[in-house]
Amino acid sequence: MPLPTDDMAWPPHHLKPALDAMHTWDTWWSGDPDRLEVLYGGSTGGGPDPKRLQYSGGVVGRLARWWWGTPTAPGERRTKLHVPIAGDLCGGSADLLFSEPPKLTVEDDTTQARLDELADDGMLATLQTAAEVGAALGGVYLRPVYDVDLADRPWLDAVHADRGIPEFQWGRLSAVTFWRVVGEQDGQVWRHLERHEPGVILHGLYQGTKDKLGRPVPLEDQPATAAFAALVNTDGAIPTGYEGLDVVYIPNQSSRRWRCKPKLQELGRSDLDGVEPLMDALDETYSSWMRDLRLGKGRIVVPDSYLQSNGPGRGSSWNPDQEAFAGLNHLNRGGDMTLTVAQFQVRVSEHQQTAEDLVNQILRSAGYSGQTFGLGGDAAATATEVVARERRSMTTRGRKILRWRPALGQVIEALLTVDQQVFGGGLKPQRPTIEFEDSVQEDPLSLANTVNVLAQATAASVDTKVRWVHPEWNDDQVQAEVGRIMRENGMSVPDPMQTGELP
Incomplete structure (x- = not known):
């Protein structure tokens, strides 16, 4: 399917419910009180009377009846406080997935060495950012990009879910069109459309209005797209060298809101979906607490x-x-x-208990345990105890890994293909094996005690004990350590069959 040729509404109408929801989640994620007031109609910046809007019906009235939709009285300063728990949720989700870099392995040694270089070149930071964006907006795109004037290697780029028009087939991404505004002047808007299909990337520049895509114009008309004019062929496409689609979409969690909308049901669900009223109540609680302090x-x-x-x-x-x-x-x-x-009395305990209960309910509804975010004390605990306390968070992490692992394997294979085609190096592009590291590490003293008990019970070999203490070591490192331990403890006895002498 080529790029659009006729004027049409932009973004397309079928995406409006998803984009509206993403705008709401993005506003909470940003932590900006001004944006929250504008979103829910609580601002008195010259618009319609917010108090009157609270008696309206439909979506406008429902939003205006939120606490953030309550207007500030004329002549008074705003005393509303915002608790940025939405940012904590999304950041915590990214930390659970990528606090430690995943292990990427391929069979070819040359390809493995190059993959290690690509991984060390900011890939972990990109994955952490992508995971946080995906937790906030319900999903995120990953694609390989390169610029020979900037670097001698390609890298991964994260595209936010509200900047792409996806097309799914049998639950998998089959094509996607990204867009960005590259110019605005006198009511005219220039948009750059970048459509990814298997094997090719189509580029187009459109001159339209705020709500209309407009007509296609040459890529040279805008400095931001002029460089693509020399790269595209007569069809306006750039071959990727990769047989499949070079873009992946990673949904955050299964969608509940759009399960009956075929074009939206694969977009995924934000960690903030459904907890917006609780976050609104939490802000109201803290603002009431601060009001008591002022009046007290x-x-x-x-x-x-x-x-x-x-x-x-x-x-x-x-x-x-x-x-x-x-x-x-x-x-x-x-x-x-x-x-x-x-x-006046300051109701500290009442507000504190209410706020703690709201925070716990928000975390529980989002799929996390309070201990993941520092609730419940800082008492020392073993890794087993930590996992038990954070079982809900670990379960949510496991569900997200099921979506991240295959998508990450596909986009890294595309990244290696682009690297081979553009920069050479004798690589053999292949899909890597991805292993996510444990987010909870065992305490060394606890590990030593466990290994000591196993040794006293003669229940594990030296090889098993070494692998237990050092799970990150490869076979060569393990065998070398086993040999040193056996020699130091006098357990290394020569094999008489190898010396040619019988005992």
Whole structure:
């Protein structure tokens, strides 16, 4: 399927539900209170009256009735606080997957050496970023890219889910079109479309409006796309040298929201899907807590005549940092001239318990344990105890690895193919074997105690014990260590059959 040739709505209408949901998740993930107020209609920046919108029906009224949709009274400063738990969730998901680099192995030694170089050239950082983006938006694309003017090797690039139009066949990505805005002037918008199909990448530049794609124009019309004009063939395509699709899409989790929409059901589900009301309530709880602190400051209510006079006709003033905080303007004749102390209660325990319960519910709904995010104390524990406490997080990690492993293998194979085609080097592109490292490492003392018990029970060989203590070692390293241990302990006895002498 080629690039569009006719003017059409952009982005396409069938993507609107997904893009709207991604916009909501992205706003929470960003942690920007201004964006949250704009999203839910709580801003008073010259738009419609937010208070009136709360009585509306439909989506507008429903959003305006959120706590972030409550307007700030005119003349008052905003006192709403935002707890960035959405960023903690998405960052924690990426840490569970890629806190340690995955082990990538291929059979050919030359290819393995080159793959190690590519992996050390920022690949782990890209994977961590992609995992966090995928947790926030419900999925992420990975593709190999290169620029001979920047580096002598290709690298992986992550494309956010809201910048691609995917096409799925039997649950697998068959083609995708990425787009970006490369120019805007006088209401005109120039978009660069990059369509990936098996074996080729199509490039096109379109001049349209904010909501319309417009007409195709030469790639030379914009500096951002001029370089592609010399690379594409007569069909506007660049061969990739890879037989399959050089882009993979990694859904975060199975989608629940769009399971009945064939064009959207494979997009995946964000970790923030369904917990937006709880995050809204958490922000309200913390803001109420801070409000109690402000109101709980000691006040002494005094007559205005007790305050500092600014001169005839200019009234009196007070310093808010002084104990005498507020004054009452009344006649002194026969009036009550006593000083009144006002002290409101600060409900610390109530707010703390409510906030902790909301945080635990958010983490549980997102599929994580509280211990993963530092809740439940910092007492020392063995790896077995840690896994038991974080079982829910480990289960979620395992589900995500099932989606990441095959997709990562395919895109690295495409990366090696691009490397061979563009930079040479005698590589043999092949799909690597991927092994994700354990996110919880056993304590060395606990390992030593376990190995000691096995040795006393004569239940494990020296080879088994060495592999238990050093699971990251290869066979040569293990055999060398076994030989040293046996020689040091006098367990190395020559084989009489090899010396030609019988005992």
